[in-house]
Amino acid sequence: MLFDTHCHLNSDELYPKYKEIIKEAKRNNVEVIIVPGYDLLSSQRVSEIVKEKNIYGAIGLQPEEIDKTDVNSLFDLFNTIKSNNKIVAIGEIGLDYYWEKDESKKQIQREIFIKQIKIANELKLPIIVHSRDALQDTLDILRAHRPIMGGVMHCYSGPKEMVPEFIKLGMYISLGGPVTFKNARVPKEVATSIDINYLLIETDSPYLAPHPLRGTENNPSNVRLVAEEIANLRNMKLEDLEAVTFKNATKLFGINYEN
Ligand code: NI
8 A cells, every 4th residue: 555645736737637546546556645735825735635535735835936826815715624624734835945045035035934834733733844955054044943743855856864864853754756766876875774764755746756757747556666666675565665654654644544
């Protein structure tokens, strides 16, 4: 059984066909999916999508979307979380300095990230963190504003040496399509060296389709290719890798999985 911990069924690409994608995923043994929000519309769509069995969601404002989003309306959505037990995290939130070079806007990213960590702590929910070209600042913020229910470094692209620093703060590490890419030395090192009790897997659909589907529209069924690559790298059986990452995800997100 597989658990895709990060899948944008709420994206413009996948939302029109999310019900079929979920059916296809279940046929492929992908039993549970987490759908993170990234802006207002995608976060609103989450409450609809999580009506499906074994589909859970998160609400959050992703750093790249800050300028394009009605931030107050999105923050109002956090008030709806208490009445929806299928919203299991705040995310995705974080820092993206790859797309943002302006120092004052980076400061706004940091402030909004911290605000959302505080909301997660008030609601006693884990966080889903997006971090691109900003790993040290992300770590510094998590140290200063510790997520009390932990969280996940989604599609982690940092070096293996920093992994234990995040784990110390209650964070899990999630690997996606890039670990399957032929020249992806760094994520492969993370896959082989990480304490497996802190490893999650994801697709980040519709983006980052794994090898050999790289460049195509990704979907949650492809999380199997991520699992197979990590199992190969670690010389372990696929079903053992599936079992431990499934258990890790249900623990982090507080999910009681029922068939
Ligand atoms: Ni995402």
